[in-house]
Amino acid sequence: MRQPLVAGNWKMNGSQESIKTLLSGIKSGMGRVNNAEVAVCAPAIYIPMAQAELQDSGVAWGGQDVSTEASGAFTGEISTAMLQDFGCKYAIVGHSERRTYHGESDQYVAKKYAAARAAGLVPILCIGETLEEREQGITEEVVARQLDAVIELEGVAALANGVIAYEPVWAIGTGKTATPDQAQDVHQFIRGRVAAHDQAVADGVRILYGGSMKPDNAAELISKPDIDGGLIGGASLKADDFLGICEAAN
Secondary structure, eight states: OOOOEEEEEOOSOOOHHHHHHHHHHHHHTGGGOSSOEEEEEEOGGGHHHHHHHHTTTTEEEEESOOOSSSSSSOTTOOOHHHHHHTTOOEEEEOOHHHHHHSOOOHHHHHHHHHHHHHTTOEEEEEEOOOHHHHHTTOHHHHHHHHHHHHHHHHOGGGGGGSEEEEOOGGGSSSSOOOOHHHHHHHHHHHHHHHHTTOHHHHHHOEEEEOSSOOHHHHHHHHTSTTOOEEEESGGGGSHHHHHHHHHHTO
């Protein structure tokens, strides 16, 4: 049985004051959560605050990105060892905003996945199509290409040590959400793609939905057989909304 995971991605949001309030609210409400694993992925500069506030809370934390390199002359990059130094469990790789605004290719994202996994972090691999690609009917082709880059580099067994997040780009921060059936169709395709290589890995890997998941639509989405939780953007910035989604996974 796959344990649901609800992970918050704060993106480039927050201040010391707002994050302290947010984390306090999440911690105080964890009694409402009895099934899902809960995590937050903070901007790098606030990861030490997440560590300090979340120790022994039952909430894990992680980074929003990670370098392919272990150390060296890579200004602005964050290494796996740096994330681990502050107790991170997770690292998001391949978010559509990194792919779009920073030109990260499928192969480069696969290298990030490999670096995170090799260091003992749990990579959260983001894949998904744009609105134009969905309208062209090539959603499956796009997510297959993005997923296959990791399989080709690392082998399918590497997916057993990570998490996949299906995030339709057209539903990120737009208020639009894939219908539960639309999301399930793609999740089912992703799991089937993995199963073609290894059924056991496919059965075990968690596939999250990301794309304007909110407390009022989370239960219906997470109830689908191949949707194992959510990677939450805007709703993760409000403790009650975030906890509402975590409760939906109960």
